[in-house]
Amino acid sequence: MNAERNEGESAPRGPKTITVPLGERSYDIVIGPGLIDEAGTRIKNVLPHARVAIVTDENVARLHLDRLRIALDSEGIDHNAIVLPAGEKTKSYGSLEQVVEAIIEGRFERGDIVLAFGGGVIGDVAGFASAIVRRGMALVQMPTSLLAQVDSSVGGKTGINSPQGKNLVGAFHQPSLVLADTALLDTLLPREFAAGYAEVVKYGLIDRPDFFEWLDENHREIFAGGTARIDAIAAACEAKAEVVARDEMEEASRALLNLGHTFGHALEKVCRYDAARLVHGEGVAIGVCLAHRFCAHLGLAPDEDARRIEIHLSAVGLPTRIQDIPGEEPKVDDLLDAIAQDKKVSRGALTFILTRGIGKAYVENGVDPQTVRGFLEQELSQ
C-alpha cells in the first residue's frame, strides 16, 4: 500500500492503472468508479475495429447491461449480448457450448472481442469460450464482483468445472484489457462482497504481511466503500500481477495463489456448488483458516496466526470453520476424495500450499493424505 490510502475519501482521483507485464501479451488493469461509461472509448483504444460479444449473467444484465450498451453504442461499437443464469453451475460444458455457439452465430471473427461482464463465473466461462472459438479471439474482462476485480479477471486462467471437480477443464488465455468499475460493487450483495474479500486477505497471507496488517486496520473502510476500497483492490491486483508475471503458466510459484483452495474447492464440491450453502470466496475463507490451522497442527506455524486470521475473517462476516457451513456436515472421506481429485495433485502425493505463518506461504508437494485425514477428523470433532 502506498501513501494514497491516507487521502480523504472524497478526494477526486483518476482511475488507477496496473500493468501485467507479459511481453507481447502485456495488458492494463484499470480500476476506479464509473469506468463502465468509458468502456467504449477504452476498448477502442486497445482494439480499434473489433466487434464485441458481451457475455454476462442475469443479475448483472438486469442491473448494468443497459449502461454498458450505451457506452459501446456511443463509440459505434457493434455488439451482441449473451445472458447466462447466475451462479457456479454456469461453469459447465452446457453453458460453454451455448456461449461458443452464440459467438459463432453472431459471426464474430478472430480479431473480435469477447467481453466478460460479470463475476468470476462469467469471467471463467466467457474467457474459456474466447480462448477456443476459432482457436482464440480477443478477450476483455469487465469484472463486476469484488472477487473478480481482485482475482479471477487477472492472470488468464479460464475454465469450467467437471462433474469430477472444479476448474479441471480450461485454458490460459490472457485478456487484452481489464476494466474494473468499482462503483458497480455497490449493487453486490454483502455476502458476495465478503466472499471476494477472502481473496484480498489471501494475498496478505501469502507473502504480504504488511498488507494483512493494513487490512486488519482498515476493513471497515473497505467494506464502507470509497478510496480504501479502491486501494485494497489495486493492491490485490498488483500482488496478483506480480505472481502472474513471474510464472504465467503455473509451473511453480503461481501455485501459491491456491492458498486455502485445496480445502476450499473440496468444500465447494461436497456442497455441490450450492450457493445457498457456500460460495467460492467463503470456501476460500474456511480454506485459508484450515490451511493455517493444519500448519499449526503440524507444528510449522504459530497457533496465534491462525487465531488472528479467524478473528479478522469473522469480523467481516465470513465463515472460518467447516461447521459454519449450513446443512449436513461434510464427511471426511468425501473431502479427501475431492482433495485427491483437485488439480494440485502431483504424482500421487498431495500438493498443498503450506505456511510458516502470516505472509510465509510455500508449496509442499509431499503431503501425506493420512495426515490430512487425521487433521480433518480432529477439525470435525470439535
Next chain:
Amino acid sequence: MNAERNEGESAPRGPKTITVPLGERSYDIVIGPGLIDEAGTRIKNVLPHARVAIVTDENVARLHLDRLRIALDSEGIDHNAIVLPAGEKTKSYGSLEQVVEAIIEGRFERGDIVLAFGGGVIGDVAGFASAIVRRGMALVQMPTSLLAQVDSSVGGKTGINSPQGKNLVGAFHQPSLVLADTALLDTLLPREFAAGYAEVVKYGLIDRPDFFEWLDENHREIFAGGTARIDAIAAACEAKAEVVARDEMEEASRALLNLGHTFGHALEKVCRYDAARLVHGEGVAIGVCLAHRFCAHLGLAPDEDARRIEIHLSAVGLPTRIQDIPGEEPKVDDLLDAIAQDKKVSRGALTFILTRGIGKAYVENGVDPQTVRGFLEQELSQ
C-alpha cells in the same frame, strides 16, 4: 525431395526424423515402418515418468491397439485406452466431453500424456482434450492415416466441429513428439489413402512445383508402398514444419495450408460430414481443383495448370468436380453460406487462398462473394 528417392525400394533404412523448430516447444516427427513397436522407448526418451491416456477409434483399436499396449507395457508405462466411434462426427462437443471426463477419471495429471492414436479425427479431438484438461497436458501424436501423417498430426492445430462449421472450436497445442508408423497405412482403405494423398499434393501446389512434378512421376510407387511412400510423407512433413515454424498461430502465411479448404470445408458441410459421400481429403481434392479453376476463371492462372492437377488427382482415384460427389447435388446458396461461415473470413470480405499457377499460391483477403457465386453457378451448370 533429395537423392534418397532414387534408392532401391528394399534398401533397409532407419526412420527419418524431422524437427519442428519452435524454440522451447520444438519436437521431432519420426517417420518409418514398425515404429509402433518402439513407442514405449521413444515416449520414455521424451517424457520419462508420464502415464499415457491413449485415445483411438474403433477401427484403429481393432487393428493395432494390442501392439501399442504391448510396446508401452514393455517399458512399464501405465496406460488407459479411450475408444471412440470412427468418423468425422466424433469431432463433436459430446466426444470431447467424453474424452476429457475419461482422462480426469483416470487421474491423469498435468505432466501425463494424451496419446492420439488414429487418423485426423482422433488427432484433433484428443489433441484438443489434452489442451484443456487441467489447462494443458502433454500430447503425443501417433497418426495412423496418411492424412494424419502428412498433415493433421503436425503443427498443433486441434479442435472439434461446431454444428455451424468445421474446426470452429479448438486450440493451438503442439505435441511433444509425432510418431508416424508408415507400416500401419497398409490396413487403410484405398479410398482413405487417396484422400490423404490430396493433402500431399497440396504442398506441391502451394509453393513446391518440383515436388508436384516428382509426385506426378512417382504416384504409382507411392500408392504401392515402400520407400517412395516414406519419402513422400517425409517431404510433406518437412513442408508443413517449415510453414508452421514461420507462422505458428496462423497470423499470416500459415493460411496457405488452407489452399482448397474453403471450398472443401463447404462441400463437407453441405454433405453433412457423411463419409459415404465425401471425406475430408476428397473435399480437399475437389477444393484444390476448384481453387485453380477459379483462378483460371479470373484470369490469374493458366487453365493448363488446373487441367494438370485434375488429371493427376483423377489418376489416383480422387474426385475433382462437385458433380463427382454421389447423392443430391449441392446448392450454390448453401455452399456460399458455408463459405461465409468458414474460419477464413476476415471483416466481411472473403479470404481465399488464390494461385497464379502450380506452386504459386497466395492469400487474398478481398474476394467478392458475388464472384464466387458466379463461378460456382458456372461449375454446377457444366
